[in-house]
Amino acid sequence: MQVLQYLINGVSIGxxxxxxxxxxxxxxxxAKMLNFAHGDVIMVGAYISFCVTNYMGLPAIVSILAAMVVCTVLGILIEKLAYKPLRGTSSLAVLITAIGVSYFLQNAAQLIWGTAPKSFTSIVTFKPFSFADGALVITGEVIITIAVSILVMVGLTLFTGKTRMGKAMRAVSEDRDAAQLMGINVNQTISMTFAIGSALAAIAGVLLCSTVPTLQPTTGSMPGIRAFTAAVIGGIGSIPGAMLGGILLGIIETFSKKYISTEFSDAIVFAVLILILLVKPTGLLGKQVQEKV
Amino acid sequence: MKKLLSNKTTRTNTITYLVVTIAFLVMQILSSLGMLGSATKGYLVPLCAYIVMAVSLNLLVGVCGELSLGHAGFMGIGAFTGIVVAAVLKNVIAGDVLRLIIAMFAGGIMAGCFGFLIGIPALRLRGDYLAIVTLAFGEILKNVIGNLYIGLDSEGLQVAFSAGSVELLEGGKMLLDGPVGATGIEKISSFPMGFVLILFTLFVVLNLINSKEGRAIKAVRDNRIAAESVGINVTAFRMKAFVVSAFLAGMAGVLFGLNISSLQASKFNFNTSINILVFVVLGGMGNILGSVISATVLYILPEAMRGLDDLRMILYAVVLIIVMLCTWSPGVKNFMDRIRTSIRAKLRKNGKEAVNNE
Incomplete structure (x- = not known):
């Protein structure tokens, strides 16, 4: 029963x-870039949701929508102002710019909301479910998190598979130049990708802070690095890979905290990453690209 | 001498050594005249450590073409090794300078060994995957050092991974206390030693770059497959650069660690690694003097803006983004080129008119 409990919690955080x-x-x-500012978009989303519920007294669902809208606009702005001028240059230049954006967001948040952690009110109001005389407790947050993530994953799979925009995205990621020659608006597609990614970050921010209710300007960085690790485990660039990697990472983290060591859980998570990359150098579901001379 | 300076590499290297030496002498003179505040003096040794970090990372990122996001991990290994070694040798070796040098080499060798261990799996990977593995190793090292307990008493060193396991005899001292880190460190680093370390680093890195090894490493960076096909052992050369870089980072860590009274493993986190990477990229990839200058400017800039308080880091972020956009963006480059040509055209036109008027 205990194992099941940890498994469920692991899947939830995953x-x-x-x-x-x-x-x-x-x-x-x-865009073939590591967007290190993504973790900070999560934090912004959580702060927006926090402000809408606590200062304006609006219901949770409105706060989530507001966070999504703000983050979407933020994501598109960041792409247009900071990343687009550098498109096609060294990937390292884009990486450093992304780090600049990350510093900017963290410090702007610190300026607006202060460094003192805010306690985030969970968006879930219903009571935890208890099974087998309390041996297995499933909180509302866990249910909502898992439900939302299933919804997101199904929605995203349908979007990339069926819609015109989704197909355009896949085409651009396959070969940007060829996609452009086929009449796909590459700029618009990239903006759309940032918009969707940032809206998802807002949702993740709200879910994250509902589970771990302390909110401060650095809230996004560690989950950001973890999620980045998850994306690499799954094979970066692959959508099912990110889902698999995320959930796997959540389960590994929960179990290693419980059965091996709380202090070393970080080290264990990253060691698993290295082991997986040793066996599969492009991640679990990543494509093995043949090198041509 | 003239013959020496006619060689371009030799000239660049001489300039690099000269700039560093002159900067050191100027600081020494200012300091002896009492023109430096105690705050400014306090920045000198960490600055030396960061310069060494930037130069050693440049060897990896700029010369070798491998993105490393965990360089601070090596600095951390070096720092804590150095602290332990310096404490153990306290009663054996009297001279602080000799003790610091031994600690530095110990820290460097330890970091180099870890660099070798990490290099075995990491160098099988390429590009962004190598970057993430170095990030992961940096985090693992930080996590492990943060849970390491080392005590010293009359019977010797005791090492453990949990708080209660180190039982010291009377008069014993905890050198490293898990998340609390090392406290009561004896400060034996000094600015002149920092300067010597910078010179040593420059000597090692510049000689490596201009040697047969260095040319092979650059060939691997520019075209790995072509380099492999002319018989260069790619992995061996990448490994060499990786270990040397880690070794120097470890020495920088010792210099840094033996300069402050308390040090936690969390100091050597992802953000520190990233900051050093920023020094390298803004200084110019593969440009060693550039790394020295940008490390100096970027380390002093946020410190100099302390008066601005909250706005300080936000300004730093904005400056960073703008500098990146201005130096790399093709749009900005074209714009500048157009202005330059239009100015030149105008000047030429004016010149012609002036000639015609005569």
Whole structure:
């Protein structure tokens, strides 16, 4: 029973990682850049949701929508102002710019909301379910998180598979020049990717802070790095890979904390990453690209 | 001498050594005249450590073409090794300078060994995957050092991974206390030693770049397959650069660690690695003097803006983004080129008119 409890908790936190990892992986697939500012978009989303519920007294669902809208606009703005001028240059230049954006967001948040942690009110109001005389407790947050992530994953799979925009995204990630020659508006597609990734980050921010209710300007960085790890485990650039990697990472983290060592859980998670990359150098579901001379 | 300076590499290297030496002498003179505040003096040794970090990372990122996001991990290994070694040798070796040098080499060798261990799996990977593995190793090292307990008493060193396991005899001292880190460190680093370390680093890195090894490493960076096909052992050369870089980072860590009274493993996190990477990229990839200058400017800039308080880091972020956009963006480059040509055209036109008027 205990194992089941940890498994469920692991899947729950893993689902949050998966949603964040989707943002990393989509942006990497299309723009071929590591967007290190993604973790901070999560934090902004959580703060927006916090403000809407606590200062304006609006219901949770409105706060989530507001966070999604703000983050979407933010994502598109960041792409247009900071990343687009550098498109096609060294990937390292884009990486450093992304780090600049990340510093900017963290410090702007610190300026607006202060460094003192805010306690985030969970968006879930119903009571936890208890099974087998309390041996297995499933909280509302866990249910909502898993439900939302399933919804997101199904929605995203349908979007990339069936819609025109989704197909355009896949085409751009496959070969940007060829896609452009086929009449796909590459700029618009990249903007759309950032928009979707950032909206997902907002959702992830709210879910994350509902589970771990402390909110501060650095809230996004560690989950951001974890989710990035998850994206790489799954094979960066692959959407099902990000989902698999996220959930796997959540389960590994929960179990290693419980059965091996709380202090070393970070080291264990990253060691698993290295082991997986040793066996499969492009991640679990990543494509093995043949090198041509 | 003239013959020496006619060689371009030799000239660049001489300039690099000269700039560093002159900067050191100027600081020494200012300091002896009492023109430096105690705050400014306090920045000198960490600055030396960061310069060494930037130069050693440049060897990896700029010369070798491998993106590393965990360089601070090596600095951390070096720092804590150095602290332990310096404490153990306290009663054996009297001279602080000799003790610091031994600690530095110990820290460097330890970091180099870890660099070798990490290099075995990491160098099988390429590009972004190598970057993430170095990030992961940096985090693992930080996590492990943060849970390491080392005590010293009359019977010797005791090492453990849990708080209660180190039982010291009377008079014993905890050198490293898990998440609390090392406290009561004896400060034996000094600015002149920092300067010597910078010179040593420059000597090692510049000679490596201009040697047969260095040319092979650059060939691997520019075209790995072509380099492999002319018989260069790619993995061996990448490994060499990786270990040397880790070794120097470890020495920088010792210099840094033995300069402050308390040090936690969390100091050597992802953000520190990233900051050093920023020094390298803004200084110019593969440009060693550039790394020295940008490390100096970027380390002093946020410190100099302390008066601005909250706005300080936000300004730093904005400056960073703008500099990146201005130096790399093709749009900005074209714009500047157009302005330059239009100015030149105008000047030429004016010149012609002036000639005609005569």
């Amino acid at each position: 689902s949050v990682y998966a949603i964040i990892a989707l943002g990393y992986t989509m942006v990497y697939g299309i």
